[in-house]
Amino acid sequence: MLLQIDNLTKSYAGPEGPTEVLRGVSLSLDAGETLALTGESGSGKSTLLHLVGGLDTADGGSIRLDGQEVTRLDDTGRAALRRGTVGVVFQQFNLIPSLSVAANISFQARLAGRFDQARADRLAEALGLTGQLAKYPEQLSGGQQQRVAIARTLAARPRLVLADEPTGNLDEATAAVVIEEMLALVHETGAALMMVTHSPALAARAGRRLHLRQGRLE
Numbered sequence: 025m026l027l028q029i030d031n032l033t034k035s036y037a038g039p040e041g042p043t044e045v046l047r048g049v050s051l052s053l054d055a056g057e058t059l060a061l062t063g064e065s066g067s068g069k070s071t072l073l074h075l076v077g078g079l080d081t082a083d084g085g086s087i088r089l090d091g092q093e094v095t096r097l098d099d100t101g102r103a104a105l106r107r108g109t110v111g112v113v114f115q116q117f118n119l120i121p122s123l124s125v126a127a128n129i130s131f132q133a134r135l136a137g138r139f140d141q142a143r144a145d146r147l148a149e150a151l152g153l154t155g156q157l158a159k160y161p162e163q164l165s166g167g168q169q170q171r172v173a174i175a176r177t178l179a180a181r182p183r184l185v186l187a188d189e190p191t192g193n194l195d196e197a198t199a200a201v202v203i204e205e206m207l208a209l210v211h212e213t214g215a216a217l218m219m220v221t222h223s224p225a226l227a228a229r230a231g232r233r234l235h236l237r238q239g240r241l242e
């Protein structure tokens with residue numbers, strides 16, 4: 025089992041005391057599996073991805089990823105997890121402004137020690153970025169930046185891809201390319217994919233679908 029989540033809980037401080045955002049979430053994901061997570065706005069989808077990606081800490085429960093207990097990792101351990109095991113495509117693209125598009129795409133793969141120029145070139149081409157490689161992030165549209173963030177994640181060949189509305193800023197044809205590339209990575213490397221989406225078409229491409237309602241899976 026690549027990912028095993030048990031009874032995960034998370035609250036945030038609100039104006040009227042703590043709000044429970046995740047109320048005992050359990051799920052597991054094998055290598056090679058794809059999962060779409062749906063649920064209305066505020067149901068806790070992004071929070072769940074952040075916890076699995078080690079970007080935030082849980083209040084209770086456990087997240088075992090590739091044999092490691094994520095909830096017990098310190099900052100250094102979580103950084104190592106993001107460098108080597110998990111690739112995230114989140115709504116904030118977090119591109120590095122001082123690096124060209126080409127350098128942004130290769131950045132994570134180099135950190136993970138898995139850089140492969142041919143793969144980076146292929147991804148740039150598939151995602152329609154070949155003409156943008158010498159530019160800097162601020163010179164790109166939102167949809168182009170999103171594609172760079174996706175290429176960067178897939179170039180590093182993570183074991184688990186966490187994607188939060190990965191096609192949110194993209195037209196239908198580009199969205200279809202993005203999902204094909206994510207599924208190809210899973211197929212080629214035996215990675216797993218967990219994506220949050222409001223798009224029924226995107227959710228339909230995943231092998232499994234789970235719905236989050238008020239912090240609980242159904």
Ligand SMILES: Nc1ncnc2c1ncn2[C@@H]1O[C@H](COP(=O)(O)OP(=O)(O)OP(=O)(O)O)[C@@H](O)[C@H]1O
Nearest residue numbers: 036037043045063064065066067068069070071072
């Ligand atoms: N850092 C935070 N501090 C306080 N409250 C937060 C924080 N992050 C999220 N929340 C709250 O937790 C709840 C769940 O948020 P989350 O972003 O996980 O929902 P979501 O299902 O991803 O929603 P959307 O589809 O709108 O992105 C919301 O009520 C939100 O206001």
